[in-house]
Amino acid sequence: MHYQFIKNLLLLKDILVENVYHFEDYCEVHISLPVKPHKCSRCGCITKKVHDYRKQKIKDIPVLNKPLILVYRKRRYKCENCQKNFYETVDFVGRYQRMTLRLIKTIVDRLRTNYSMHSIAKDFGVSPCTVTRIFDCLSYKLTKLPEVFSIDEFKGTTDKGKYHCILVDPIKSIVLDVLDSRSLEFLLNYFRKFPDRHKVKYVVIDMWSPYKLAVQQAFPQAQIVIDRFHYVRNCNWAIDKVRKRVQQNLSYEKAKFLKYSKRLLLSRPHNLNHDGKIRLANLLLTDENIRLAYILKEKFMDFVKSSSSSEAEVKLSQWLELVKQYKIKEFSYLARTILNWKQEILNSFDVPYNNGCIEGFNNKIKVIKRNAFGFRNFSRFRTRILHCCS
Numbered sequence: 001m002h003y004q005f006i007k008n009l010l011l012l013k014d015i016l017v018e019n020v021y022h023f024e025d026y027c028e029v030h031i032s033l034p035v036k037p038h039k040c041s042r043c044g045c046i047t048k049k050v051h052d053y054r055k056q057k058i059k060d061i062p063v064l065n066k067p068l069i070l071v072y073r074k075r076r077y078k079c080e081n082c083q084k085n086f087y088e089t090v091d092f093v094g095r096y097q098r099m100t101l102r103l104i105k106t107i108v109d110r111l112r113t114n115y116s117m118h119s120i121a122k123d124f125g126v127s128p129c130t131v132t133r134i135f136d137c138l139s140y141k142l143t144k145l146p147e148v149f150s151i152d153e154f155k156g157t158t159d160k161g162k163y164h165c166i167l168v169d170p171i172k173s174i175v176l177d178v179l180d181s182r183s184l185e186f187l188l189n190y191f192r193k194f195p196d197r198h199k200v201k202y203v204v205i206d207m208w209s210p211y212k213l214a215v216q217q218a219f220p221q222a223q224i225v226i227d228r229f230h231y232v233r234n235c236n237w238a239i240d241k242v243r244k245r246v247q248q249n250l251s252y253e254k255a256k257f258l259k260y261s262k263r264l265l266l267s268r269p270h271n272l273n274h275d276g277k278i279r280l281a282n283l284l285l286t287d288e289n290i291r292l293a294y295i296l297k298e299k300f301m302d303f304v305k306s307s308s309s310s311e312a313e314v315k316l317s318q319w320l321e322l323v324k325q326y327k328i329k330e331f332s333y334l335a336r337t338i339l340n341w342k343q344e345i346l347n348s349f350d351v352p353y354n355n356g357c358i359e360g361f362n363n364k365i366k367v368i369k370r371n372a373f374g375f376r377n378f379s380r381f382r383t384r385i386l387h388c389c390s
């Protein structure tokens, strides 16, 4: 009777549990299948005549923290018509496999997490080579691009170079593909492989010219949208550069005050508490350049908060006028960048798409990379990212 419970515990259909053995570092469950009519693979006749048995050891999902080995008494039938001997059919293990299909499936699922192949191998009582072999059977190929997608890069350092590209569907929040390189030539070759390129409506990018050129050539009808995070970041960089420049010419005390006020300069005044507001007021009195840079940053943030491209366009031209007047070189440089990308930036005010989810994927990629102690093989790195993030 208790074998019935073990059978229920194992969740394998139709098996007969014959015995259970507990060893120090693994468990064995001896199983077989009931005799039932089988069709001869050669002549098609039905037979129930047993020829002989062979024992086969099959690894299964661990139980009670120990590897589980199914010792399967595999039956051979004999066809009474053509005398052919053949094995019974079984659905929990594939042909020539020495592990159950559900163990393979569980390992495939575990590979979606950040765990390294070594730790997965250890958890399931298999060798790292087995996990790698299972992993190498996975393959991801993007055949269709969605109407909206984003491009961004991340640092990879594999056999294919330092920077890799990541294509993301910002609506579904999934990684679509991972590319070897972010060069124009590579991107064009890659994008031209998609037959329905004309269906792409928006491409969200950062301010990296090869992306723009590639999108313009491969998707002439699509609108390019600059991710908001990127131009806000450029503005933050500008004010921080002003701070560093001013700091160098100040007395020790004032320079120290400025040095520790980086966050204060970046935050918006309405988010500050009473103390913060007083500190900010003192900070702005330390130097005229800081005061003007702060105004420019605030005006820029007002422009960023615009609710439409037409409103943004008006605010942007006012901001550009102010930059001209104030003559802060870091902001003049920022203004040139913004003007170079003006239309693509304005586009971002009319659509809700951004690269927000990419940040999360980049963090996940970092963890995958660290847990695997780096990936030398780009193709495996790519498959792992797609397996975890798509």
Ligand SMILES: [Zn+2]
Pocket: 040, 041, 042, 043, 044, 045, 079, 080, 081, 082, 083, 084
């Ligand atoms: Zn036969």
